[in-house]
Amino acid sequence: MSSPMPPVDYSDEKVGIYVVTLLLAFAATLSVSLRFWARRLMRLPWGIDDYLALIALLIQHGAEAGTIVCVELGGLGRDVRLFTIRNPNATVYFYQSIFAIEVLYALSSPIIKLSVLAFYWRIFPTRTMKVACIVLASASIAWAIVIGIVDFVQCQPLRAFWDVQLQQSPGTKCINIILFWLGNSAANCAIDLVTLILPIREVMKLHNSISRKIGICAVFLLGGVAFAASLTRTISTIVLYYVGVTNPNIVEVYVAVIGACLPTLIPVYRRLRYGDASKSSKASHSGKKEISINTIGRISNRTQRRTAGEGSFERLRNEDSFYPPDSQHTHHIDVSGNGDCRPSKDTQLDDIPLKGIIVRHEIAWSDDKSPVV
Structure with missing residues (x-):
């Protein structure tokens, strides 16, 4: 004997769905826009992760x-029995829309994971991290292929x-x-969880205080909202299985x-709070002004007291805080007297009198203790 039909629900969640x-x-649009602005503030080119x-x-x-x-x-947010009375084709529109959403979800979900992994690849250039990123990227692409195929069959x-x-x-x-x-939600949730904890190991290898490491980990764990959303979708899908189809999760x-x-x-936060995208709160409150020096290869930042008559220096990015302890750093510094270092338009690069400070910062990465050649 069939179970009795549930009572008609006269509620309307249309406004709530639109608001959320x-x-x-x-x-999300604002976050991506600020992400590109942050790269511009640090005078860095936009990367593949962006x-x-x-x-x-x-x-x-x-x-x-x-x-x-x-x-x-399609009547999403309202009792389908009431909505189909006014629009007999509502069920068709509903499931056609759901199909389109699922196909687009199979594309957007793995792409944003690849963005996160590309970000890790850029700031943690160690062999272990690269192997992990390749494995997770392969899993994300495989997930997209499987879900895309199942969508159409x-x-x-x-x-x-x-x-x-x-x-x-x-x-x-x-x-x-x-x-x-x-x-598909459970598999997606598992990939999100591994991606979330992936940078913790690299952060704990840094030459920093425990409080600093915790702070850096907290920054990366901000991405945990993606895992939370994925977990919520998995739980809600379990509820759908036992209760029946209601409204699908469409915000993940x-x-x-x-x-x-x-x-x-972080550069946007520093720009809005301290007026300088490359200043930290410690530098701002210490009464010192930060200056940076141009480098060849990687970058280097130094904090010094500026004296009268000093020229201005252009702030470059600071990625040294993410270098693990097993990397090897080589600094070459030449210092000469003050002077006007601006070349004329016809001056060749090799003929420029390099007066001032010149830094070459060379880094070799290694995941083992063997010497780096």
Whole structure:
């Protein structure tokens, strides 16, 4: 005997869905914009991790458009029995929108993971980290391929996914959509968890105080909001399996984009608080003015008291804090008297009188204790 139908729900969650998704869309867009601004503040070129974050955001905006269709034409947020009375095709629009969202999700979710891994690759150039990034990137790409294939074969024929009448046909075969969501969400959650804890090992190897290491770890753990969103989606999918299909989780990727961008926004925070993207609170409160010196290869920062008559120096990026202790650093410094070092337009590089401070900073990375050649 079939179970009795649940009572009709007259509530309308349409406004709530719009508020949540549009606010997250705005926050994610702002995060990516600030990420690019942070790179510009530090006078660094935009990297592949930045572009991947932008691509993931644009794809998810496409999924947001699908969400709007799902709300307006498919009745998302309202009892489907009431909505179909006014719009008999609501079920078709609903499942077509869900299909589009799932396809776009299979693209945007792994791309934002690749952005995070590219960020790790850039700031932790050790062999262990690179191997881990390759493994996780391969897992993310494999996940995307599998989910993309299943999206298009989940019903035979595919049209049966949104055509309820065709689903009743004897020749139609469809997988359990809730179990499919649960499987891809659980795998996605596992990849997010490993990605979240990946930089902890490298941070603990730094030559810094415990409090400094904890602070750096906290910055990277800001990306944990992506894991939290993925875990929430997994739990909600389990609930859907036992309770029945209600409203799917459609905000996970936006949260992941925000989490991926947060660790990169430190220059923006320093610019807004201290007026200088490369100043720390310690330097700002000590009464000293930071100056930086141009380098060949990597960069070097020095904090000195500026005396009258000193020329200004251009601030460069500070990545030394992420170098592990097993890396080898070689500094070559030449110092000569003060003078005007500005060459004329016709002066060749080799003829420039290098008056001032010149630093060459060479770094060799090694994960073992063997000597580096």
